[in-house]
Amino acid sequence: xxxxxxxxxxxxxxxxxxxxxxxxxxxxxxxxxxxxxxxxxxxxxxxxxxxxxxxxxxxxxxxxxxxxxxxxxxxxxxxxxxxxxxxxxxxxxxxxxxxxxxxxxxxxxxxxxxxxxxxxxxxxxxxxxxxxxxxxxxxxxxxxxxxxxxxxxxxxxxxxxxxxxxxxxxxxxxxxxxxxx
Amino acid sequence: xxxxxxxxxxxxxxxxxxxxxxxxxxxxxxxxxxxxxxxxxxxxxxxxxxxxxxxxxxxxxxxxxxxxxxxxxxxxxxxxxxxxxxxxxxxxxxxxxxxxxxxxxxxxxxxxxxxxxxxxxxxxxxxxxxxxxxxxxxxxxxxxxxxxxxxxxxxxxxxxxxxxxxxxxxxxxxxxxxxxxxxxxxxxxxxxxxxxxxxxxxxxxxxxxxxxxxxxxxx
Numbered sequence: 586x587x588x589x590x591x592x593x594x595x596x597x598x599x600x601x602x603x604x605x606x607x608x609x610x611x612x613x614x615x616x617x618x619x620x621x622x623x624x625x626x627x628x629x630x631x632x633x634x635x636x637x638x639x640x641x642x643x644x645x646x647x648x649x650x651x652x653x654x655x656x657x658x659x660x661x662x663x664x665x666x667x668x669x670x671x672x673x674x675x676x677x678x679x680x681x682x683x684x685x686x687x688x689x690x691x692x693x694x695x696x697x698x699x700x701x702x703x704x705x706x707x708x709x710x711x712x713x714x715x716x717x718x719x720x721x722x723x724x725x726x727x728x729x730x731x732x733x734x735x736x737x738x739x740x741x742x743x744x745x746x747x748x749x750x751x752x753x754x755x756x757x758x759x760x761x762x763x764x765x766x
Numbered sequence: 767x768x769x770x771x772x773x774x775x776x777x778x779x780x781x782x783x784x785x786x787x788x789x790x791x792x793x794x795x796x797x798x799x800x801x802x803x804x805x806x807x808x809x810x811x812x813x814x815x816x817x818x819x820x821x822x823x824x825x826x827x828x829x830x831x832x833x834x835x836x837x838x839x840x841x842x843x844x845x846x847x848x849x850x851x852x853x854x855x856x857x858x859x860x861x862x863x864x865x866x867x868x869x870x871x872x873x874x875x876x877x878x879x880x881x882x883x884x885x886x887x888x889x890x891x892x893x894x895x896x897x898x899x900x901x902x903x904x905x906x907x908x909x910x911x912x913x914x915x916x917x918x919x920x921x922x923x924x925x926x927x928x929x930x931x932x933x934x935x936x937x938x939x940x941x942x943x944x945x946x947x948x949x950x951x952x953x954x955x956x957x958x959x960x961x962x963x964x965x966x967x968x969x970x971x972x973x974x975x976x977x978x979x980x981x982x983x984x985x
Contacts, residue, residue: 613889614866621844621981622884624803627791628977634791642795649882650977651855694855696975697810701819701965705811715973718811719822724927742942743935746928752952753922758814759962760906760917762822762924765955766831 623647628695630707630723635668635731636661636692645695654693662689671734679730680737681713688730719755719762724748792827792925792951802826802840803980806956807925810976813962818913821847821861821963823978824956827923834920834955835902839865842983844887845959849875849976851969857881859968862888863918863959870909870918870959871896875967884981893967913964921958923951 626646637645672685698714705716708726725745732740753763791805798804806827813820823845844864848857861874876891897909900919909916928947934940
């Protein structure tokens with residue numbers, strides 16, 4: 586076959602093969618055009634469940650964090666004031682020194698703050714909101730901030746659920762979570 | 767304020783017939799309850815090597831041991847870890863995890879094509895790792911790629927709380943928590959995705975803001 590004819594043939598064959606590869610999705614585990622949309626979302630523990638009214642919960646899950654404060658801040662402040670006598674007055678504060686305003690400001694954008702330079706914990710007595718590790722007692726931390734008042738003693742029966750650790754020991758290496766029951 | 771007033775004011779926030787669970791994200795909203803997109807918890811912490819960060823997303827909570835063997839990830843649901851490293855609460859990087867044919871695939875950290883609530887999968891991400899999904903009863907399988915690690919499968923639910931007592935308080939049948947309390951989530955499992963990445967892939971910053979989404983396939 587003349588060289589130019591062979592070249593054309595190879596060129597066309599190459600184009601066909603390239604074309605086939607574009608249509609062939611076997612190079613990705615699922616269709617390369619797959620589209621997904623958010624159904625559930627989470628940053629910090631218990632925010633949607635405690636501070637968002639029932640009728641807004643689905644909405645909260647489908648509002649991006651940068652829009653959450655504008656949409657839900659007022660509702661969260663109302664719910665917090667109604668939930669806890671420790672925030673009955675505007676000047677009331679929690680053990681971190683945050684009044685209702687400041688506490689809700691923090692919670693209203695539902696993201697987890699994580700340090701890349703040190704201890705990662707929700708609260709360990711010293712470090713505050715530098716991550717969330719498996720052994721953190723996030724519920725007691727949040728109960729304390731909601732019900733404990735300025736020095737943590739205002740509603741003693743409500744400020745700690747007295748369950749402070751998991752039922753199984755975590756692993757010191759990947760994947761860290763314990764094997765299932 | 768006496769306790770009856772507290773419980774009534776709490777109850778006034780709660781629509782009759784709706785159970786509000788003070789529990790991470792467990793059972794948070796009607797649209798996702800009992801679906802494979804129902805996130806129960808999200809964790810982010812330093813790995814066993816302090817050079818790495820670990821992201822954990824748990825779904826499908828309150829799995830009894832007898833139900834765990836049948837639990838599975840859906841090929842129509844994906845998990846997206848969002849990372850904001852310039853403090854504007856908009857994701858600069860994502861790690862996306864999909865499930866197909868008994869394997870889990872993580873793509874990222876990678877700058878996403880679009881930000882927000884919807885999008886496709888960043889299949890071209892340079893950083894990626896895959897693993898066989900660990901079956902119930904098997905020892906944990908770890909996928910590795912460079913310094914990245916991935917796990918997907920059932921785990922003991924790491925969340926702990928006396929939710930039963932909280933419900934009793936809210937229902938007006940108790941005035942306080944017990945001491946000691948009882949972990950309502952003891953003995954139950956979740957479906958878990960754990961991905962570990964070098965911190966160096968998250969940006970040259972001291973801290974990040976992060977959140978997780980469970981997304982359902984739309985096409």
